[in-house]
Amino acid sequence: MFKGYHCCLLLKLLGLDICKDTIVGDEMHRGVSGGQKKRVTTGEMIVGPTKTLFMDKILTGLDSSTAYQIVKCLQQIVHLTEATIFMSLLQPAPETFDLFDDIILLSEGQIVYQGPREHIVEFFETCGFKCPERKGLADFLQEVTSKKDQEQYWVDRSKPYRYIPVSEFASRFKSFHVGMKLH
Template identity: 70%
Template sequence: MDQGVLYRASSSLRTQSTSFWRNGGPEIFSNLTREDDDEEALEWSALEKLPTYDRLTRGLFVGSNGDANEIDVRSLGFQERKELLERILKGADEGNERFLLKLRERIDRVGIELATIEVRFEHLTVGAEAYIGSRSLPTFSNFIINILEVKIFNLRNQFSGNVTYNGHGMDEFVPQKTATYISQHDVHIGEMTVRETLEFSAKCQGIGSRYEMLSELLRREKTANIKPDPDIDIFMKAASTEGQEASIMTDYVLKVLGLEVCADTMVGDELIRGISGGQRKRVTTGEMLVGPTNVFFMDEISTGLDSSTTFQIVKSLRQNVHILNGTALISLLQPAPETSELFDDIILLCDGKIVYQGPRESVLDFF
């Protein structure tokens, strides 16, 4: 065979090979994709046939290689939680908002309404006894007389009227568990790490009504034959399951507040070197964010923080309360303009008195 014949033969082989990859390549990959989708659908179908309790604790975890495997959310490891959060919070600025919107979309799709808070009061009057003159002085004799008067004459604050919380009286539940107060004082156990501090707080606060809401959500999705996003499904199940050594809510709050870099560092105190003052302030905020409440009263959460960090924290809180129907009352001293623009309503105080209360857009026109 001469050189010309060899050249034509090799050219023909290259042409056929190129034609194969041009025409058959995408079809091969599409077939592989369809097979993966079919396998995932079969695994999800098997998952839906499990009893209710098992479905609440199991989900499909998509690994780094793209394979979906059934997993028990109670046994999620550190690396698995990290991969999951990196996927659902992908994107520095819009990641958290996109994730919360997916959560809300899943809940709205089956017609579940998120709980809102309505406090009503009717014919409410509050009165108190006040001493004047020498009786108002904080002396030992006045202290003893005050105690005797309370015991003998039953002098107490006078309260009348009716106050209801979502239609329930204050004696039907524990009002203190419906809201969260974040103090301006950073009181922590110095020997505990940042992660341990948030984990301890999460276990103390529990999961609230997440489990009941998730049970109803799964029931309605099964009835409507709706398949949720696997990552969102695993996150919600992990956040609604008690008894875990490590909570995914802790990892989520650590990531949102930018505390991942010091998660395994001791908080520290006057005798133990630990995290910085700004990080300690964020730990104080994170302690309450890991809980199930949607009402936050925050006192001076920006102390020790730079304007950029304060902006990011308030922005995350704004996304949370807007999308998940929460409420946040935050006190700040001279916030930056970009931070002030994140608020819906503003209360301005001067010498302990309210000088303005109303929409943020109307504050300049008011003055």
């Protein structure tokens, strides 16, 4: 797998130090576990001079604990090296979602929100929608832009509910303080 002194920290961060002398394996030879293979791939992407990584659904098929560990490791690498990682995820667990600094919420090919994670709830509240305490924020974000699921989050009782299309959210974001600062 990884060799050399410089990789010891990365192995520890990725939780691969326990299997550093194990072959990765293939169809013919048993090697590290599936979760460890994904972390090896992540490590291969991180090693080198790259300052920006694009990662598409790298956590698919992993249990939530392993997914959390990988994202936590990537967060530490980003904060230590000032790198940038764009990562697409489908419905991450709340504790994993909370590790992200910034969120880009895309729906129907439009940017609905782009900015610090801590302001995304505020944005939807200004649009009349609230994430219930019992609901994970990632699930809420997926559903609040959906015609089928949106109404359950409507809290502005001073106005009757009407479906807010994605295009309207995208337009409202431009006048939201985060959107204005981004522009």
